[in-house]
């Protein structure tokens with residue numbers, strides 16, 4: 226098997242809000258190997274976003290260890306973490322988090338802006354490719370406020386792909402999409418996973434979407450209650466082809 | 476993040492809030508414009524004083540009597556009553572001072588000058604012919620009196636333009652006419668060129684020049700000399716000439732080494748530097764007042780940068796989540812602050828130059844927009860931007876990515 230890209234040991238996250246204490250994660254441990262496609266499921270409030278934020282080096286655990294590609298994230302400086310987020314991780318937020326009053330193209334270019342090795346020409350090219358991958362070629366100059374919810378979500382996905390990360394983390398990335406577009410995104414992710422061996426951690430509510438991944442971890446109340454390999458991975462591409470042609474969704 | 480991108484982001488942020496950016500800049504604009512204008516006024520008056528003073532002959536040396544005896548509680552006798560300078564002193568200077576080219580005694584009297592029915596209160600000054608070259612005065616018409624005129628106390632004189640216009644009708648040639656000063660008839664042999672007002676607002680054309688002895692003996696009936704004027708070889712040797720004159724006069728006056736001088740020697744150069752330093756002080760004072768408004772403008776920038784950082788907390792979180800380091804965020808806001816202050820600076824300089832020329836035009840004050848004040852203003856603007864933008868920017872750079880993202 227490949228090497229352990231994620232090694233999570235007894236991870237805990239406690240939120241203190243005044244006198245109230247929320248135990249969002251209560252000791253989570255699992256290992257993800259390079260090239261896996263993992264979905265994380267669980268009811269609302271079970272700690273999925275909290276976990277993904279920690280995996281994405283955005284948040285720090287209160288207790289426990291998190292090794293990313295063998296490196297204990299706890300020991301990294303703020304700048305090193307920023308570098309990781311910039312080069313290694315593509316993050317799709319549950320709430321999109323797009324820059325308002327900034328064109329789609331520039332939103333996608335944003336991660337590359339913070340990579341000094343990339344020239345402005347390459348940056349634009351890569352951003353256009355990413356936009357093409359999520360079928361937003363014709364919305365390049367639109368502002369996020371001029372896009373539909375699904376289009377905004379796809380824009381957020383394009384931004385996560387643009388820096389060619391080794392790991393893609395997505396929080397409900399298909400939550401606002403119709404079946405066809407969801408399947409398109411899943412097909413894109415499957416392609417990245419299978420052809421480019423990118424590791425994907427995908428948070429979702431829908432068992433239907435989870436069936437495209439190779440493994441499903443289920444959280445409940447801040448704990449892992451189920452961790453199963455998916456023996457029968459569906460192909461999003463095939464499912465897409467099998468969808469009935471509808472006149473309202475060209 | 477390269478400089479160009481930083482500039483673009485900052486520029487865009489400003490355009491997004493045009494009115495706010497402008498109002499923030501206003502403090503800087505007013506600050507810079509007032510610095511430029513104030514310094515222009517200060518420098519302008521300095522330059523005009525300087526040019527007037529050097530017009531008076533910058534090599535000129537002026538010797539007056541002074542008291543070397545402390546009286547009572549240290550008060551000294553006023554110079555007017557002192558009689559320590561004699562014509563022998565003038566001769567000694569002429570004979571022994573190597574760095575002096577011309578020397579002339581002077582005495583002056585006030586009185587009424589009369590020509591027929593016209594009369595005018597004025598001042599008559601008794602001098603040697605060299606006096607004109609020492610003061611750098613020119614004749615408009617006629618001739619200067621001679622050394623012989625001085626020797627024989629000739630009743631001749633030269634008149635200034637103000638005197639001419641007050642006792643002669645327009646178009647009348649005064650040369651050859653007899654006028655009376657305090658009842659003493661004097662023949663006008665020349666008219667002095669227009670000189671205008673001096674630095675102190677005195678009309679330099681309201682004067683009559685006559686041979687030294689004529690005024691000293693015939694009008695004043697005194698034996699001493701009131702003032703001695705001399706001219707140094709050149710501007711640089713005026714200090715040498717001064718000490719030379721002091722040595723000669725001390726010897727002449729038989730002063731002991733422990734005695735104080737009973738005269739004062741002042742050079743024009745000294746006077747220029749005294750007055751220049753006074754107006755320099757004025758410039759600094761004006762600039763300081765204007766500088767305060769720059770500081771106020773800077774505080775305005777700081778205030779708006781704090782607001783801007785607060786407003787854009789979510790944006791900062793997002794930028795950090797895609798890989799912006801603390802320094803990237805710091806620079807982003809710092810560049811924005813500097814851009815506000817420098818743009819304000821450019822507009823301020825333009826306003827300042829305009830205001831200076833308006834002051835010259837409407838108030839006819841001399842102004843001089845100095846390059847250094849422009850450069851200085853720009854530097855102060857940049858420093859203001861950095862200084863007042865730094866703290867808000869640093870606050871932004873220290874935000875926690877996930878908390879910033881959650882900020883509503």
Ligand SMILES: Nc1ncnc2c1ncn2[C@@H]1O[C@H](COP(=O)(O)OP(=O)(O)OP(=O)(O)O)[C@@H](O)[C@H]1O
Nearest residue numbers: 240242247249267268269270271272273274275276
């Ligand atoms: N910043 C915070 N401060 C306090 N409590 C928090 C914070 N973030 C999350 N929580 C709490 O932690 C728990 C887990 O939240 P989390 O966002 O991870 O849930 P989730 O599984 O992503 O839910 P959903 O499916 O609705 O997105 C919740 O009870 C939530 O209230």
Ligand SMILES: [Mg+2]
Nearest residue numbers: 273274319396
């Ligand atoms: Mg969530």
